[in-house]
Amino acid sequence: MTSKIKIPRKTKLATSAEVVNSIDDLLMQIFLCLPVKSLMCFKLVSKRWKSLITSPDFRLLRNPDPSAAVGLFYPVRKRCEFEYIHFDFKAPINPPFRKLNFPEEDSECFWISQSCNGLLVCCGSKGYMYKGSCYVYNPTTNCSTKLPLPGVMNGVPENVYGVNLAFDPAKSPLYKVVCVRDSEFAHGLFQIEIGIYSSETRTWQFCGEPFAAMVNFDKGVYWNGAIHWLGIGEGESLYFNIDNQVLDKMPMLPLRYHRNSRSDYFFGQSCGHLHFIETPCSTIQFDVYEMKRDYSEWFVKYQVNLTPVVAANREMIWGHINPMGWYNLVFSVFTVVRGEHEEDAFLVLQSPKKIIRYNLVRKTFESLSKFEDEVVRASLRYPGTSGFEYIKSLCCV
Incomplete structure (x- = not known):
């Protein structure tokens, strides 16, 4: 006699739910590999896809904390315009922006x-x-x-x-x-x-x-x-x-110079680290300070010596060496960027002719961007300003 095995309805429902869940997990893994522009298009495919892409879990997987900046917005001379500079100078792909x-x-x-x-x-x-x-x-x-x-x-x-x-x-x-x-x-x-x-x-x-x-x-x-x-x-x-x-x-603040002296400052955070830099025009060496998480003190995290940078970019020198043996330099610090690894930390510097990436651990440097038009000698294209970091985010505003 042939016997028939009855499958309870509960088992069928559970199996269907597991299949659906496995498909969602698979879709999430695929979405994680896609560029942001593609994700923006795929949100329009269906309500389910939009729900997956905009979910807090997916956003956190896509941009784990802390997320490192991948680029910088900085103001141009024309009022209210911001250009974009990509930090990865070796990247073969087109940057996500040209202007904001x-x-x-x-x-x-x-x-x-x-x-x-x-x-x-x-x-x-x-x-x-x-x-x-x-x-x-x-x-x-x-x-x-x-x-x-x-x-x-x-x-x-x-x-x-x-x-x-x-x-x-x-x-x-x-x-x-x-x-x-x-x-x-x-x-x-x-x-x-x-x-x-x-x-x-x-x-x-x-x-x-x-x-x-x-x-x-x-x-x-x-x-x-x-x-x-x-x-x-x-x-x-x-x-x-x-x-x-x-x-x-x-x-x-760890100030070496008087507050009313002609000094420039950088103050910002990156990947969970708060930084402060004092960069007066009369020094070729300076420190990058970091704040302890318990607010007990500022401490020196990195020491910077711009001698090789200046040697390769003579337009940064203004006038002659002063009596104390320092150059009068023309530059500013746009931002400090920390990465997943300690050796990934770098500065973004502005000189009169270009934007420079300076590795804080290896002490190496590369040009990120050159300015097409000439600026007045011994002046900066963007004086008195810091850049604004770009971090990829799918956050709904």
């Missing part, structure tokens, strides 16, 4: 105030206070959202001194915005308001008491769960912890 495409609305008046783990804060006016619109912009996806700044009267934010982004994709797909403005409760003091943004929630709330400060709130750097600001003149540097909502002081 801002949102179409009010595009002529936009400027970048901050780069934070793949997102940019773009504002509609440049100066001591914010008077125009502000956007959070993802250059990878070319998507943006407008920030409804607090304290708005007749469409214009009242005395907003800084708009800073706090975004850590390893912790949350959401970002927070820290706004520093005049206090409504005490004349002559500042007040911090923090905004928590998602597609569902857009709210502002006051944080802490009004306070006095001599700080450049326009140049905030997000690191270690906090926004950091450098002091102006004799002012103390501050940081604001996002989770604890506590404002505190940073250790004194």
Whole structure:
């Protein structure tokens, strides 16, 4: 007699679910190998594909924390234009950008105030206070959202001194915005308001008491769960912890020269490391400082000697060697980039004729880009500015 084996319906359902899950896992692995432009197209294939590509799990797998910058946006002479420089000078593929495409609305008046783990804060006016619109912009996806700044009267934010982004994709797909403005409760003091943004929630709330400060709130750097600001003149540097909502002081900056001397500074973070560099025009050697995570001190992470760089790029020398034996140099530090390995760390330098990549461990250097037009002798094409790092991100703004 032939016997028939009955398969329970539960088993069939479980098997079907496993098959579906295995297909999703396979699709995820395929998507991880694709360039960003292809992913943007594949989001339109179906709701299921869009859900996989935009999921927090996929975004984290695609851009593990911490993610290293792959390029830099820097301002050109024409107002509100930002060109792009790719860090991998040996890459055979075309770079993802040539110039930055801002949102179409009010595009002529936009400027970048901050780069934070793949997102940019773009504002509609440049100066001591914010008077125009502000956007959070993802250059990878070319998507943006407008920030409804607090304290708005007749469409214009009242005395907003800084708009800073706090975004850590390893912790949350959401970002927070820290706004520093005049206090409504005490004349002559500042007040911090923090905004928590998602597609569902857009709210502002006051944080802490009004306070006095001599700080450049326009140049905030997000690191270690906090926004950091450098002091102006004799002012103390501050940081604001996002989770604890506590404002505190940073250790004194490791300045070798007087605060009022003609010096340039770099202040920024890369791959979980906060850096500070003082680069006066009269030195060919300088240190790259790093802040300890417990805020106990700044320490020297790298020592830089630009002698071989200057020897190969004589346009960096201005005048003669000064009485102390130093060159008067013309250069600036665009950014410090850390990588997965220690030997991957490098500086991006600007000279009068080109942009240079200088390896901080191997002490080697290469030209990333040459300027097509000539600049005035002994001057920089982009004086008094730092670049804004580009990190690939699929974050939804």
